[in-house]
Amino acid sequence: MTAVVPLRFQVGARTLASVPRRLVRVGLSLDAVLAAQTxxxxxxxxxxxxxxxxxxxxxxxxxxxxxxxxxxxxxxxxRYHTDLRIGVDAWLAGLSGSARSGLKRKAKKLAAASGGTLDIRAYRTPTEIMLFHPLARAVSATTYQERLLGSGLPEDAGHCLRLAAEDRVRAWLLFVDGRPVAYLCCTADGESLRYDHVGHDPAHNDLSPGAVLQMEAMRQLFADRFARFDFTEGEGQHKRQFATTGTACVDLLLLRPTLANRGVMAALGTFDGAMARAKRAAAHPILQRLAKRVRR
Known part of the structure; x- marks a missing residue:
């Protein structure tokens, strides 16, 4: 099945321009990645x-x-993942001391804002997902994942309900004063649980609800049936902190060798090369010191 995919000329989360192409997506599961399959x-x-x-x-x-x-x-x-077979104690021991203390401090701060205890609720059955979905959708609508990346929780709960009937969904909501402010929705792929949809209300950024919710979800998953937690494509400090290991991966774009597609490839290559050079230049110690002075 083909889908129209915008090939973006992107700086960070901002898209400067895009070229649509009809593409077939071939995504590798974590099992295939770990087996180094082509x-x-x-x-x-x-x-x-x-x-x-x-x-x-x-x-x-x-x-x-x-x-x-x-x-x-x-x-x-x-592509990061957490080995859930090592047990929660070994996983916690693998976190840095600063990460453990930081998460504990964030959880304490968030609990204080919610009457003294954390209010985190788990959902997995079809009946529970029916309760979860509208609450999580309300949170998703506020997130940058939905507004900027188009990767919010789908409005149609049908797919999630079908998977829940097969015991292939794990979802959580974090509440503050009875209101949902962060959600996490994961689906099973074999022995792995996928980090599919996540987000929090930006009005509560100062409470770090996403990190606190992820921490509690991980604790529960070590007692579940899954062998791995798959953080899927892309990087981020959040993934690096909670994962136990990772595999170097690439995303490949392959186009028919038409004149128009050659032009698109050349433009993308020139733009991506310029962005890579700009990043390397920005990382230079002299420029970093200059940036610090400007911010003072």
């Missing part, structure tokens, strides 16, 4: 411009069969 590309439908492959293990890139398509690496990242 997926076979599907036959392209007549209306497809190409393929987007996500979470291809970087170690397999040289051997990947591109089948004559134009190819570009769209992003590089570590």
């Amino acid at each position: 997926p076979a590309l599907p036959s392209l439908p007549a209306d497809a411009d190409g393929v987007i492959v996500t979470s291809l293990p970087e170690a397999t890139l040289a051997a990947f069969d591109r089948r004559g398509l134009l190819c570009a690496v769209r992003q590089r990242y570590v």
Whole structure:
């Protein structure tokens, strides 16, 4: 199945321009990533411009069969996951001392704002998901994930309800004074539980509700049936902090070798190269010291 995917010229979360292309998505599961599998590309439908492959293990890139398509690496990242088989005590011991104390401090602050105790509720059955979904949707509507990235909790609860009937959903809400302010919704993929939808009301940023909710969810998952918690594609300090390990991966864009697609690839390559050079320049010690002086 093809879908229109905007190929973005992006600086951080801001999109400067985009070029639509009809693409077939090939995403690797965590099991496939850990096994260093290289997926076979599907036959392209007549209306497809190409393929987007996500979470291809970087170690397999040289051997990947591109089948004559134009190819570009769209992003590089570590796909993080937590080994839930090690037990909660070993996992906690693997966190840095500052991380443990910081999370404890955040939980205490949030509890104080909510009558002295944390109000975190778990949901997994279809009946529970029916209660969870409208509350989580209200939170999702306030988040940058939905407003800027288009990755909020879907408005239709049907898919989540079907998975819940198969015991393949774990979800949580964090409440402050009886109001939901953060949510986490995860679905099972084999022995792994996926970090699918997450967000918190930005009006409560100072209470760090997302980190506190993630911490409690992790504690509960070590007593659940899953072998791994999959933080999926992309990086972030939050993922690095809670994960036990990760695999270097790339997202590949593959397009039919038409004149128009060659132009798109050239433009993307030039833009991405410029952004990479700008990041390296910004990391230079002299420029960092200058930036600190300007902020004073």
